[in-house]
Amino acid sequence: MSADPDVTQGVVRELVNLSRRFRTNADRLHPELGFVDYSLLTQMAQPGGVRAGDLVHLTGLNKSTISRQLAALQRAGLVVRELHPQDNRVQLLRPSERGRQLLALANTRMEHEVSHRTHGWTSQEVDTFRTLLARYNAATSPAADPQENDRHRPGR
């Protein structure tokens, strides 16, 4: 069950290749929405929106970075910030209408890209791909296991 070292090595290689290209590619697909912006918008498109702090945890970015990116997104009119009714320190974030549009557009392009790259695969295979990716993503990192809090671990 535990995998063959060679295979694991291969997985590493492919994951690196994938990640190396993905951002660049994403920028090509939707220049008007940087990769990080896209991620942020996606998260806050969740019904109910998210809090800024959530984004810090979700992205692993420093809260100052998040703060600034959000400011930029707001300036660009892509997000709306409102205060949490029960706690004025907290801000609730959600994409603006235009934000949703851009997000949808970006998604369409990305889906097109994926469709293209999986052209010729059986739908069985595509589904397996998705499933395995999801499982991989859902797994915990050996280190960051214990509910990665804000705990001052030096960022990148």
Add this chain to the structure above:
Amino acid sequence: MSADPDVTQGVVRELVNLSRRFRTNADRLHPELGFVDYSLLTQMAQPGGVRAGDLVHLTGLNKSTISRQLAALQRAGLVVRELHPQDNRVQLLRPSERGRQLLALANTRMEHEVSHRTHGWTSQEVDTFRTLLARYNAATSPAADPQENDRHRPGR
């Protein structure tokens, strides 16, 4: 055969999640070797080494960026540059001994990470994962098809 839109959407989502975290994670795993540096070293670890221009194509980064990263790697003593015997414009790159060591170390850590995340998978599944990733990576992008040259397409 051509995949269900919902599934494709799922694949996009997972790919984004994967890519978003991967670099950050990589930096945590090997702080002494930035993600890009790691990629570059990996490429030039190929027997025979690579030319700087190859790295431009392989990474999609601007050649100026590559140039500088290489300069930094050299300053750090991780790569050796020699001139191509037949063409003095070209430089052949290969990791130094120390470069290889760091690369091996980083690889070990990454493999450990992957092993951990695929804990509990059957070796069959891990292998399928690798295969599908490889196929996905090998596929061409719809746009960048015609041998993506240096052609001034606005970067990100």
Add this chain to the structure above:
DNA sequence: CCGTACGAGTTGCATTTTGCAACCACGACG
């Protein structure tokens, strides 16, 4: 009702990464 501790964001400052355009050096070819 204060005063202190804490939590969520923001801002000043420095560093890193990256793109683009101009430029330099070398090789190919008429």
Add this chain to the structure above:
DNA sequence: CGTCGTGGTTGCAAAATGCAACTCGTACGG
């Protein structure tokens, strides 16, 4: 040789990011 194309480098500017210090609320214990 003179011109041109190719492989790299460098000047310059912009974007992304981290860290530490700071602001403004909230929560609690007297």
